[in-house]
Amino acid sequence: MNIPMQKNTINSIKYLDKIIEFETFYSDRLKTIKISIDPSKKIRVYAPKNTPVINMGEIVKNKGMWILKKFSYFDSLNVEPKNLEFKNGETHFYLGVAYVLNIVQGTATKVYLEDKKLVVVSTNFTNELFTKKLIDNWYWENAKTLFENELNNKFLEFNVYNLAKPIMTVERLKKKWGQCSSKGHIKLNKELVKLPLECLNYVIVHELCHLIEHNHSPRFYKLLGKHYPDWKKQKEKLNNFRLKLI
Secondary structure (H helix, E strand, C coil), rough: CCCEEEEEEEEEEEEECCEEEEEEEEEEECCCCCEEECCCCCEEEECCCCCCCHHHHHHHHHHHHHHHHHHHHHHHHCCCCCCCCCCCEHHHHEEEEEEEEEECCCCCEEEEECCCCEEEEEECCCCHHHHHHHHHHHHHHHHHHHHHHHHHHHHHHHHHHHHCCCCCEEECCCCCCCCCCCCEEEEEEHHHHHCCHHHHHHHHHHHHCCCCCCCCCCCHHHHHHHHHHHHHHHHHHCCCCCCCCC
């Protein structure tokens, strides 16, 4: 929300057998009470200034079933944990699948997947920063190869429009999963390599559609629906992942 907020306290209500905590925020510019939940299951309640906490609690309670369904949905997603320390036993994700980090000492560096493990062979296996660099480089290399292949596959569907093949780069995008310039340069967020493949393909098709329709007009969404009928489901899934750079 881009409305000036005054943070107050963390409160809780009981719904069924669950204790639901929520954080309150106040603003003179709000007219009604609003609730948001992020993938970490943190609940924020935004309300007009001087709204009694008891009123906010009642609204949270009335939304109890919706909140629990949201919690269940977030639990079903492979949302990357915060504050990674790059130590053995941590969970890291590749194409939506969780892998347990396994760091071993070796005479040369290597990173690979094996039996639900992300194996890092390192010459300096006790150095977390060195491990982080190895994993990050592994993500970059895999992202470049995978994204290029998927873009080539999806672009075949767009040959009927006589388009020039776009330039694609993998980048750290802080606020977007992808973007397409008016000159046909598509940028894809490196973090997409951690998400399910269908999410990546949705973003690619979305940006390819921008080669034809440069804004989000009804024509754009008609085109998107033609080339990726499942786009709404994938967009919702993307919206529930945090853009977390490591």
